[in-house]
Amino acid sequence: MVDVQDLARYPFLEEAQDYVRNESGTLDLILRSELGKSLLEHASRRVRDTLAQKNPEECGVYGRDAKEDIFTYVLARMLVSCINDRMLIERLSQFEARRAYSWFVREDRERMVRIAERVGIDLERPTLPVVAYVGLIGPLNDERWRLVNRRVENGHVSLLPEEMQELVEERIRAIIRERLPLIVPEEVCRILRPYTDEIAAALQQRALDEFGEVDESSFPPCIATLIKAVTAGTNLPHVGRFALTAFLHNIGLSTTQIVEVFQRAPDFDLSMTMYQVEHISGRAGTEYTAPSCATMRTHGLCVRRDEACEKVSHPLSYYKWKKKQNLYTVRKSSR
Ligand code: SF4
Structure with a gap:
């Protein structure tokens, strides 16, 4: 070279x-x-x-x-x-x-x-220190990459030679x-x-194409449950507020529309909610993406899973998939 x-x-x-x-x-x-x-x-x-x-x-x-x-x-x-x-x-x-x-x-x-x-990857030695491994596999959804499914010895994760190669792509991306x-x-x-x-x-066009009009009936069970909890006046933990806000922002709701969702809570505080929503939606420079199903599970937020949950690894994918199904059903029944 x-x-x-x-x-x-x-x-x-x-x-x-x-x-x-x-x-x-x-x-x-x-x-x-x-x-x-x-x-x-x-x-x-x-x-x-x-x-x-x-x-x-x-x-x-x-x-x-x-x-x-x-x-x-x-x-x-x-x-x-x-x-x-x-x-x-x-x-x-x-x-x-x-x-x-x-x-x-x-x-x-x-x-x-x-x-x-x-x-930083040694192809001749198909193992990685656990910390390095966990840092790399974050975006990989396939179950085989989860640490619980790997052999770990002396703080090192064993990998197949072809898996080491695959991780090169992840390392380049990182x-x-x-x-x-x-x-x-x-x-x-x-x-x-x-x-x-x-x-x-x-970019804007892409977001609209991807999610289109907001359709509450396509929300995944975890998000629908969070909305129900807010409406019932339950004090959501920070991670729950974060997941709900980021999800609603990612599917295209404006700050005002997201605030309206939180407004349903009896302990609603407008300025605090505005601050949190704007922070999560990227006003402070970092725009957040809703957590994946794996992260939702870790925080106990993956609840009332249904059949469609089997097909996805992200609540946003659930929403996209369900919306398509709903559209298809509406079209079919109007024929
Ligand atoms: S599997 Fe994913 S989409 Fe379904 S409830 Fe759990 S976190 Fe939500």
């Missing part, structure tokens, strides 16, 4: 950052040039492809060659950093990790070992995610504005 082709395939490596620093000259000048415009077009497409959840292997090169591809990676990260939306950042990290991984699995064994080493959002000067975000506006509109 490493030539410019490698850097385009693994642009999260330190060498790629050095390469960009050496090649870019003044960023401001580049962004205002014709080449800058073309690179920004490609970078914007890169971000929109992540939003559309395209298969990175089918997206090709962003730019005319490997060098431009590396630049569009940098610009794509700047674009999402100016927008600073949590879901967008997660999607970009996932997309870039999948893209790099698709190259990784095509490498010969020797290069695989060396690349894995660069992200590295990309850790470094986002970048601190981008206001002046630069202003230059990027036409592109970030376009992406923000696509």
Whole structure:
């Protein structure tokens, strides 16, 4: 390793950052040039492809060659950093990790070992310290990754060689995610504005497409129970308030609409509720996603499970699935 082709395939490596620093000259000048415009077009497409959840292997090169591809990676990260939306950042990290991984699995064994080493994974030794393992598997929903389903010896989790490879993708995703959002000067975000506006509109459209109109009859049992508890005046623990607020925010309810839900509680405190809701919905800079079923279970919030729960690992997936089913039933009965 490493030539410019490698850097385009693994642009999260330190060498790629050095390469960009050496090649870019003044960023401001580049962004205002014709080449800058073309690179920004490609970078914007890169971000929109992540939003559309395209298969990175089918997206090709962003730019005319490997060098431009590396630049569009940098610009794509700047674009999402100016927008600073949590879901967008997660999607970009996932997309870039999948893209790099698709190259990784095509490498010969020797290069695989060396690349894995660069992200802190030793492919020659198929075990990981428990702490490192738990840090990596967070987003993986498959039951086989749960610690209770693994063999743990002397503080190390045993893994199959192919599982170690799979974890390389997770490690790459974590590295990309850790470094986002970048601190981008206001002046630069202003230059990027036409592109970030376009992406923000696509993001909004995506959220509407995903969840559409709010349909309370599609709420998962855990969320319906939390709403019932609020209405009955039960004092919800913090984690319950958090789960409910984040869920309602994620499916598209506005701050006012979420406050209206909490308003049903007899001990309702408007300013405190507004503060909590705005905090969870991202006003303070971090937007939260509702907890997964595994986390809900850990906190005793997974209650009254029903058949649809068997198909999902996240209350948001439950909601999407149930809504589709309800729509289908309505259409069928109106025929
Ligand atoms: S399985 Fe998931 S969606 Fe169903 S009740 Fe439990 S937490 Fe909610």
